[in-house]
Each structure stands twice: as C-alpha cells, then as structure tokens.
Amino acid sequence: MPQMFRHRGFTGRIRRNYPMKKILKWTGIGVLAFAIVIIAALLIIPMFVDIQDYKPRLETMVSEKTGRDFAIGGDLELSLFPWAGISFSDLRLGNPPGYREKIFLSIESFDVRVKLLPLISKDIQVKRFVIEGPHLVLEKSSDGKGNWEEFGERREPEKKTATETQQEPRADMLPVKTLQVEECAIKNGTVAWIDDAAGTRNTLSELNLDLQNVSLDKPVDISLSANLDGRPLSMKGFLGPVGEKPGTGPLAFDLALSALDQLNLTVKGKVTDAATAPRFDAAFDLSPFSPRKLLDSFSVPFPVKTADPGVLNKIAAKGSITGSTEKISVNNGRLNMDDSAISFTVDAGEFQKPVLSFNMEVDSIDLDRYMPPPAEEAEAASKPKKKPDPEAGIDYGPLRKPVINGTVQIKNLTFSEARVSDLSIKISAKGGRYNIEPIELAAYEGTLKAGAILNVQKDTPSASAELNIMGMKINPLLQDVIDKDFLDGTLKAQMSIAFTGDEPNAIKKTLGGSGELLFEDGAVVGIDMAGMVRNVTASFGLSDKPGEKPRTDFSELIAPFTIKNGVVNTSGTTMKSPLLRLVVTGNANLVTETLDMRVEPKVVGTLKGQGDTKERSGLAVPILISGTFSEPKFKPDLKGIVTQGLKLPKTEDLKKALPGGDEIQKESLKDSAKDLLKGLPLKKK
Template sequence: MGKIVKYFAFISGGLALVLVAAILIVPSLVDVQKYKPVIEEKLADATGRKVSLGGDIKLSLFPWVGVSLADFQIANPEGFAEATFLQVNAFQAHVKVMPLLSREIYVDKIVLDGPQVYLEKRKDGKVNWQGFGSPETAASKPSAAVKDPKESPAEESSGFAVKSIEVGEFALKDGKIVYADAQQGTSTTVSDISLLLKDVSLTRPLGVDFSATFEGKPIGLQGQIGPLASAGGAVGKGIIPVDLSVNIADQLQATLIGQLEDVVGDMRYSFGLNTESFSLRDLAKALGVENFPVQTTDPKVLNTLELALKATGTASSAAIQGGSFTLDDSKLTFEANVASFSPLNLSASAALDTIDLDRYLPPPAETETASANGGGSAAPATAQKKTDYSGLRAITLDTKFSAGTVKIKGGTVENVVVQLKGKRGVFTVEPMSVDLYNGALSGSTEVDVRKDAPLTKVAVNTTGVQVGPLLHDFAGKDVLEGALASQLTLSFRGDTPEAIKKSLDGKGLLTFTDGAIVGVDLAGMVRNVQASFGLAEKPTEKPKTDFAELQAPFTITDGLVDTPGTTLTSPLIRVAAAGSAHLVSEKLNMKVHPKFVASLKGQGDTSERSGVMVPILIGGTFNQPTFAPDLAGLLQGGLPDVNALQEALQQELKPKKENSGEETDAIEQGIKNLIPQFKF
C-alpha cells in the first residue's frame, strides 16, 4: 500500500513538474508570431472588415494567462475617407488561471492604450459603423425559432457560463473619437479620453472615473453604475442603476440618475437630468477661453442657465417629459417624442413665458455702422452655395411653439403660436398667430423641398394692427400711420433674395384707416405747386397726408407689383393712384390723380393753403423716390376754373344744406380755408 502511495505521489509530482515546466517553457518555445495571419483572417471573417496586427503578440500562461499586442487595426469599408475604423496602439490583459476551472474570471488588469475610433457619415447617408459581420455568416444564421415552453434552462444555455467576474483594474488611456458628417460638412473630435475602473465586480456598484477633451475643452465624469448583474443573474439582462455626476471646471455641475434595462438585448433607459444654475460666461473663463465666442448686446446675459428633464427610450426612440430650461429671466418648458432617429420622426411642444431677444443679438458691427452712414463700398457679391434639401425629405415633424411676450429688433409681439408639421419634404406652418400693436396677425406657410429649389406659399391676414408704432419699433421708420387690415397670398420659388424677387407671385389688399402718410403732403402737392415741388420755401414741420382710409389692392407677377386702383380718402380730397413697382430693378412708376370734393369725411386739415390741383408722378427707386407734378396731364386737362368749380361745389352742397346746416357750414369753412377765393 505504501509503495502505491509513493508511486502515485511520484507520478503526480512528475506531472505537476512537467505541467509547470510546460507553462513556463512553452511560451518561449512557441512562435506566436507565425499565427498572426491566421488570427487576422479569423477576425476579418468575424467582422467583415480587414484586420491587421502590426506589432508583436506576447503570451504568458501562469500564474496569469496574459496576452499583449500592439498596432491593432480594423479597416473601414471602401468608399469612406478614412482608411481605418479602429486603431489600438497597445493592449494587454492578465487573467488568473485556476479560477477559470470554476467558471470564475479574475482579471488582474486590462489596459487599452491609445484607442482611436473614426466615425464617418457620407453624403449619401451611409455610415461606417454599420455592416459588421461576415455576409456568409449572417446568411447562414438560422432564423429565430419559437422556443418550446417545456425546454429546460439547461437546454436553452450552452457554452461557458460565467459565475462571476472580478477585475482589479481597467484602464483606457489617451483615447480619441472623431465623427465626420459629410452631409453637414462638420467634424467633431473627442480626445485625451481616459477611463479608470477599479475593483470591478458584476454584483457590486461600479465606480467610474472618466475624463476627456471635447473640441479642446476638458470634461469629467464620476459616479457609480450597477451592479451589472444580480447574484446568479445574467450580465446586462436586468435593471442596471446609474448615478453619475458631471463637473466641468467647477462651474457646471450636473447629475444623471436613472437606470438601464436589458442592455445586451432590447435596451431601454430611463433617466433624470438636472443641472445646477451656472454662468456660461464664467464657465468659458474657467476653461481658458480668452474671448467669449458669443457676442451679445447686453453683456449681462448668459449668466443664469439651468436645465431639468426626464428621458426614456430605446436604442431607436426617445421621449422627454417635464423639460424645463431657464435662461436669465426667461423660462422654457418642453416635451418631445422621437418615434425613430433614422429617419427622424419627431413630435415636440415648447412654451416660453417671455424673452427679450435684443439682449442676445450681437451688437452692430463697425462695418455695418459705416455702411449705414454711407461710408465704405459694398463688398462684391459672392456665389451662394447651393443648399442640399435631401436630408429634409425623409423626416417627419409635428411641433408646436408658443410664447407669451417676445421682443425682437425693438418691437414687441405677444401670444405667439406656431405649429410646424412636415412629411415627405412638405412642411407647413399652421396655425401661425400673434398679437401685435393692438391688432392680430394670422396665417399659414407651406414650404415644399421635394425639388432642388424650394417652393413657398404664404397666406397672411391682419386686423387692427397699428402700423405707425410697429414700423417705428421694428424698422426705425416713420412713414405710415393707421390701423391695418390685410389679406395676402404669395408664392415664390428659391431660397435666395434674387430668386425670390424674380419668382414672386400673388395678390392682396391692404386697408389702412384713420392714418397718415408721413413725409409726403399730397394735399399740399395738389394745392400748391411751388411749395410742394421745391419751388418755394419748405415748411418747418414734417409733412404728412392725413387720410380716413387708404386701400391698396395689388397683384404680383414675377416680382412686378401692380396696383391698379389704390385709393385714398381724405378730408375734401380724394386720391386715386395706379402704377407699378419692380422688386428686381427696384424702380417705381406710379401716377396719382387727386380730386377735390365737398365732403369732410376723413381727418381735417385747417391750416391755410392755396393753389391748384395737379396730378403727381412718382418715379425713381425704392431708396430714392422722386415726386413731380404731371404738367402734361395738367395742360391736357386744363387749369381748373375757380368759378366753375365753385358752382359745382355749391350744387353738391345744396341738398346737404336742407338736411344739416352745421355739416355744410363746416364744409364751406374747410373749402374757404383751402381756397380763400371761393364764395358761398
């Protein structure tokens, strides 16, 4: 018996010695490098991409199974700008041998040094991160069969089932991700990526320490994820809690709290995101930005920002509820639902309480100021890049925006409601409504981008809008007063000012009531030729033409605006105008026909004036209009005879005297003020 034990011990010791010798000696005897072509071929078959191992492969077997390699690359498919999809400068991993027999993995360390990923989207929409895997393998893979409910769990699972994983250290160093979008012509880089995980376990929360540089700006992330699996459960199949915080330069603090579910299957997520109030200007200073990139008229804005939202979704969809964004004195609440990302199918709504956009607009540039003052010469026109609308033809939109009060360009609008919908390249804005200057504007817009040049149709109606303060606030002009009611329908093709002017078609009617044309005294022009047309001393007060009603119907054909019957109703005077204005050449060609009447309907003008009534020609351009008496028309029609005109007016006033003496007295007095020679 003793001899048997001795023999058994001798044999066991010999086998152990041989095994140890093999583990120590084999790695130095086996030439791993000659297997590189085989490894590259197998990896290429698995990924469907060309794989190369440029550096040496090093192998160890005991007490840790260790492997290290250098210059590992996975190529991009043909047709992409970058040749490489993934490149790793160096990789090493050490796994303990003995626990593997119990299906337990103990990893000393995993180090990934210098990984670089190049993500690319071509102009045709194809991306380089899709299409992994061998086509033959995918074709031969059987379709998923319906599982037999009686099938045992042991029959469902196969292979090496892992009981536990322990990792002493996982380190990713000096990583880089580049995303190039050829459709948008943009490129984004995240560099200096560093990720350190220590004491990793599937059944304990995982501490995360991450840092990177995004477009030259440092970012950091700390917190906990997991456990990645419950005791005895599969990795990534259950709910994984997430509690992370972001700290950027001690200026921006944000928290992300929620959970991931079934990350290895049909992934779902639910998160709450909150930021503490922060200053964008202080954040820029902390990041070393010497010149703040956003120039605003008010230097005090962008000092109070805060964001809060809840998000749920899957890999292909997302939803945002309870969104809230604070920007200085303004607050925006919003919700959104993305039914799919590719192609985009988005529905969203947002409501803004109040905002003064003038505070956020850039201050007037010196060149603009000089140009406005007439200094300098205009820069030569450059060819505008043609816009590609192909990306818009696939998206679906259903969005709504509302705002209480918005100030822009000196003007103020209230109760803004805009609903934008889009599908298959046709986008509509309807309803579109806003209250402004004691009145209201409503309308609709349709933009069709199914062809290279977009086709736009606009319909606008206004009621009761006070145009005087509106033009003063928005344009800094005092040219017209009164309440505006309008109906406009316009259409044009193109997206440049030149194309829009050339293709503009439509019609409309503008009606102004109880107003005035500021800067032009039509009554003076038709009554006093010398004073009105520069032949006498000009009055010191700014001239204006008061009216009870001004109607301007018009049609537009290929940028040519034609108004066949513009009429102005003013006290004792009626004016009819006809002519055209060309939007491309900006030339005016109009003729004004005045008529003296015995009526006080309209706004009165009691200042002393004298003279004769003369037709007026309006020419020149939009920037430099000219006004001149129509002497040819005056001579053709003959000078008015005072006695004949007096007799005609007396005949017109005769029936009115019988009904209302006060009205006719006022009319007579108005006529005498205009033409003192008249006697009644």
C-alpha cells in the first residue's frame, strides 16, 4: 500500500504540474511577443505617420481657442521609443489688433523627451526639456489694456456636482512616484515690457535658466542670468527637496539675487503646506545700495526732490519674515537709511482692512534733509490754489477700515530746525477714530507732552489736541525754528484746541479752545518798554536809539487765552518787570487775519530794593494795535489817556506822536513799534 500511494502520488503530481508549466511558458511567450509588437509599433508608427499632416489642424485649433494667429513655421517631430518626445521650431502666437507689436510669443525651438515604459509605474524620467529663444512681449496700450488679457472666449465655469468634487484629486496627490530630469533649461530668452501710455520700453534679454538635480528627493539647483536693459541680473541657489507628496511638507529655499551692479539680496527659508494652507518663514538681507545711482543707471530722474540732494543715497535692510495667506509678520527688522539706523517689527492681517501693529525705533534722523527744497515750497505756496468743489468732498471710507496699534521712538530728531530728543509716539486707530497719544519729547532743556485725536467717522472730519510744556527755553527754539530773536525766557504752557473740517478756511472758522502761556525770567527783545513808557517820544521811536539791541526784561509774562470760531481772545495778558507792569487785552482773528488789541503799561515809581534809587515815574502811554497780521498798525490810545486822567505829554511831543506829524518821524514810529509783532510768526503763508 505505501508503495502504491507513493507511486500514485508521484504520478498524480506529474499530471497536475505538466499543464502549469505549459501555461507559464506560453504566457511568457505571449507577453514577450506583445511587448515586441508594442515596441515595434512605437518604432514603426513615427516612420509611417507623417505628423506634419496634423500641423495645420493644430494651428487652426489653437487659433480658435486663443482668438489669435498661431503658426509653427518649422518641422513638428514626434518620437515614441525609447524616449517619447516632441519637438518643434519657429512657433509664433500673435497679438490682438490695436498693439504696436505683432507677435505676443515666439519660440525658436522646443524639445522634450521622456522615457516611455517607466511612465507605466509613475516613474517620470525626463532626458531633456529645453526651450530655446523664447520671446515674450507684454504690452500695455494707451487705454490701459494689456495684450495678455482676454485669450479666446470667456466661459462661465461649469458647476460641479458633489460627487465630481469629491472625486477631484487633492493638490497633495501628485500622480508621480519618482522624478528625474537630466536637462531642464530655458536658453537665450527675452521678455519685453512696453507701456504705450508712458512711452517706455524695458527688456529682459539673454535670459538663461538652468535647473540641475531636478527630482523629488533632492534640492534643485537653480541658476538664472539675464540683462535688464543691458544691465546684468543673476540668481543662484537651491529649492527643495520637493518630497514624495509635493505641497504638503516643508519646501526649503536659499536664493541669492544680484541685479544691476547695485542690488544684492539673499533670501533663505522654507514654505510649508504650499498646496493647501501655504505658510512661509524666511530671512532676508539686502546689502547697502544707492537708490539714486540705481535710477541714474537707467537715466531715470529721482522721483523725489529733497532739500539735501545727498540723502536716500544709501539703503540696507535685513530681518525675518513669516506669514500665510491671512497674516504676515516682519521681526528683527533693521533698515539703514543714510546716517539713520531704524529697527522695526510689523504684523499685518485681515488685509481687506487691514489690521496693523508695528513698533519702530530710530537712533537719529534729520527730517529737514528729506523735505522738499525751499524753492519748491515757495513756488507751491505762490501758485493759486483751486477752489474745492463743495459737492465733491473727500471719501473717508477707506480711513474707517484700518485697525492700527503702533509706537514710534526716535532718540534724536531734527524737524523744522528744531532739535528734539527722546521722542515717543503711540498711534491707535479703529472705526475711523485715530488716537495719537501720548506724544512725549524733550527739547531745549524742557519737556513736552501732548495728545491728538482725529475722527473721520463722519463725512466731515474733526480733530482735537492737548499740549503741555514744562521748562522749555523759548529763545533758542525761536531762533532755530523761525530765525527770530524777539523773546527770551523759560516757557510753561498748557492748551487744548478742537476744530471741524478738512479745508483751511473751515478749520479756522471752527477752531476753538483755551490755554495759558507762562514765560518766566525772560525779556522782550527788540523794544525797550521801560524807556518807551516814560514819554511819548521814546514810546514810538522818535528819540535816538541806543547802540545795543533794546530789550525789556520781565520776571513773569502770563498769557491766558480762549479761542472761539477762529478768534483768539486774551482778557488779561500781563507782564511784570522791575520797572513796569504791562496788561494786554483784545483779540486776533485767524479767519480775517486782523488785530484788535490794547497794550496798557503801568510804571513802577522807583527801582528801590533793586540797587537803584532814581525816580522812574513818567507817562505810561496805552498802545492800540490794529490792522492785519502782515501789516499791523500802532497808535497811542489818547482817549484812554484822557479817560484815565493821565498827565498829557508836551504839545510838541504829542504832535509828533499823532498822525500828520513829520513824515520821517512817522516812519520811525512805524518801524520801531512793529518790532515786536514782526518777530511773531503771524504772517499768512
């Protein structure tokens, strides 16, 4: 029995395996034969099929789709094995009517070759992808329309069903397992930009782009070179690796850009989730360059004229930048501009508003150097201004959207020749209300604290401001800012003002507020009131003037004031000096630029107790001030003298003081009495 079983079992195995061998044998032969047939077909088809016959049909189809002339002037070649490839030469795509250039895009030659059989396993092996002599012309017509717009007929996008949407491949599902490219390049390309309205043309020529080590698992080396209007431009670096699931993981990059023999910029960082929710994180470093020299190399005049033509001649920047489609941040930013070093951080989001926060610190800056030249300011002021259209108005809608929160700190600042230190400003805005507070600074041995509010929530804006000054030396401030020497002393001040409107006349008509100016231990320079009040002749400059510059010392000068509808009123400005007391009442109308004031001096009898025993009594003549800011008028208040029962001066002195007296004396009176007000910055600008 065992032998039978073994024999039968052996015989059974032979009977079962013998047909299987035959099946495997003939299956292998069939597959091999099929492969040979396919390969033969791939080799033979290009020999018997003339692809040139399809070129007219291809040209017609592209022309219909784009609405532009399309032609392939050279041969169209096709290969299938071992490399599937297509090549052509002399491709031309035309411009639509109405443009200066006839050709939109031309390509001298194009050649791409991909290994065929590995495609079955999603293995992309590219032997060659080369575009030679591409020429692209981007032209903007005089009516602002670009030749890159409106290709063919516009079609409404088809609505997709929920099933179709679900079946769409995700961005991270690239149908490629591996990728290798031996040669990938653009050679001798040209891109031209033409602006018909501006009459300009810029050309990027000799454009060469070479990509090495193109794959999914290695960084791609990038080398780009070109000439922009004959000036060199280059970029080198790497990008990647892309990874097996492109668009999902981090994509690193490290690029160095050199342009125009002026700009050198390096950018290093990464992009994450580029296909779904792109985010980036990069560091940038812009080496010092001269914006003036950069534009001058293009024979383009510098767009900004500055008081100092040497500024904006050196710019450098560096920092790190992170962001996404919803937010962008700049951290550790540093900008070097001429002699100033500026550090900053910026966060921006909700770009449709936007929401913006920032912090800026400046070591020192002279803003006067960056202002327009004085000649241009004077020319602009002399030009007649167009009367605003009352119906047009200003659209403040865009100013109601931003949400802002920021600070500015400047260690040393020069503005309008004033020298300021430790300036600190905080700015916030929301819903059209801009708060600029606090504003703090130190200047001229004193301090200033202020705040301002601008409200554009309504069509007519309004603004208010508060100011407090402590211990500021007024004379060096006035000499620096307005080059006038008419007042000395230490200033303490507080004031608040408010106005409505966005046009100068409206602002002046609605201006209101109040405040007080206090000057201590100072002097009114340019006029000797102590000598003037002793007699009419001296009061109005009819006596001989001393050689040195006259001045009136005071221990205290207090000027309280109120403002209503553009009229500044003081009910009791007082000045106390060792010899006299001075009281000023009246108003200055900012709308009509007129003066209506009265100066009443009161003489102290002696200076006993101050080292002087001489009797100092004399006639104190009140002074009336009228006229305009640019042409003030002065005259003695004779009615006030009579009303107060003061002792009249001698007839000849009074005659010289009254209008109609000697003309030379009148001119002397006018010149001397104007000294004080001429020093004040009241003239209309």
